[in-house]
Amino acid sequence: MKPGRTIIGLDLGGSSIKAGLFPVENSAPTRTLILATPAHEGCESLMDALIAAVGALCPEGLSDVAAIGIGTPGLVDDNGLVHGPAVNLSAWQGTSLSASVSERLGVPCVAGNDGSFAALAEARDRGVRELLFVSWGTGIGGGIVCDGRLVTGNRGMAGEIGHVCVDPSGPLCGCGQRGCLERFTGAPELVAAYRARGGTAVPEGADGALFPELAARHQSGDPIAEAVMEAAAGMIARVVGATMSILAPEVVVIGGGVPEAIPQLPDLVARALTQCSFPYLLENCRVESARLGNRAGMAGAAEAARNLSERRS
Ligand SMILES: [Zn+2]
Numbered sequence: 001m002k003p004g005r006t007i008i009g010l011d012l013g014g015s016s017i018k019a020g021l022f023p024v025e026n027s028a029p030t031r032t033l034i035l036a037t038p039a040h041e042g043c044e045s046l047m048d049a050l051i052a053a054v055g056a057l058c059p060e061g062l063s064d065v066a067a068i069g070i071g072t073p074g075l076v077d078d079n080g081l082v083h084g085p086a087v088n089l090s091a092w093q094g095t096s097l098s099a100s101v102s103e104r105l106g107v108p109c110v111a112g113n114d115g116s117f118a119a120l121a122e123a124r125d126r127g128v129r130e131l132l133f134v135s136w137g138t139g140i141g142g143g144i145v146c147d148g149r150l151v152t153g154n155r156g157m158a159g160e161i162g163h164v165c166v167d168p169s170g171p172l173c174g175c176g177q178r179g180c181l182e183r184f185t186g187a188p189e190l191v192a193a194y195r196a197r198g199g200t201a202v203p204e205g206a207d208g209a210l211f212p213e214l215a216a217r218h219q220s221g222d223p224i225a226e227a228v229m230e231a232a233a234g235m236i237a238r239v240v241g242a243t244m245s246i247l248a249p250e251v252v253v254i255g256g257g258v259p260e261a262i263p264q265l266p267d268l269v270a271r272a273l274t275q276c277s278f279p280y281l282l283e284n285c286r287v288e289s290a291r292l293g294n295r296a297g298m299a300g301a302a303e304a305a306r307n308l309s310e311r312r313s
Pocket of ligand 1: 162163173174175176177180182
């Protein structure tokens with residue numbers, strides 16, 4: 001059988017599935033589509049939606065597809081087994097995602113955490129081999145590329161910098177620990193901090209959904225919003241600075257919905273890092289905004305599939 005000339009990247013999010021068809025030899029997709037995620041309909045429906053996305057992407061069949069990569073929130077080990085509960089996607093827990101999709105479609109498949117796959121895509125886009133990715137949104141995730149390879153760690157947990165403890169007496173986190181970075185800097189916590197500091201009344205509603213309002217106030221110069229974001233950038237920087245001492249990255253990439261809404265944040269983190277990182281490391285490390293935006297998960301899933309097909313050939 002001749003080797004496949006295309007690969008597929010799937011990014012399974014809580015609200016949408018992003019799918020892309022890529023040539024094996026480069027990272028520009030030739031076809032993309034977005035489908036709604038049936039988040040609350042159980043594992044079978046999620047699986048059917050993934051299969052439907054692949055079918056819509058390749059109406060001519062899968063004979064030319066070398067491999068499929070799937071990124072998903074939650075903890076995904078090297079066997080593609082989903083361990084941790086993922087927001088909106090708890091039906092996945094205990095599922096071997098890569099084995100299930102591979103069995104249904106007859107194509108080799110690799111699954112991984114979406115933050116890790118985003119790190120892989122941002123590293124490939126820059127041509128760097130040492131990269132730390134921070135995904136700053138409702139929660140805080142991340143990914144690590146060392147020596148050009150994605151670091152997944154035991155049970156796929158490497159890069160979970162949102163669950164670094166910054167205050168042992170802080171609020172309880174969903175992971176079971178107290179005072180995680182995420183409990184101070186996630187989008188809902190930023191809105192709560194703005195309210196607690198006496199920020200001008202924000203509309204009633206869930207704090208997470210109100211983050212765009214906080215971002216707009218920050219961009220129009222609201223001093224309390226600016227103070228909240230500066231403090232949050234400082235906390236992110238302290239954890240990034242500690243991580244830099246361990247990994248010595250060439251680039252730290254700050255991505256996710258929060259810096260997309262407030263593009264100055266990577267610079268604020270970089271400035272804060274001058275107070276809390278090894279100067280020799282920092283002078284050889286760039287702090288940058290994500291380049292791939294919400295396409296990073298899909299592009300990284302494709303990159304992981306590309307690596308899988310290279311290992312198999
Ligand atoms: Zn936690």
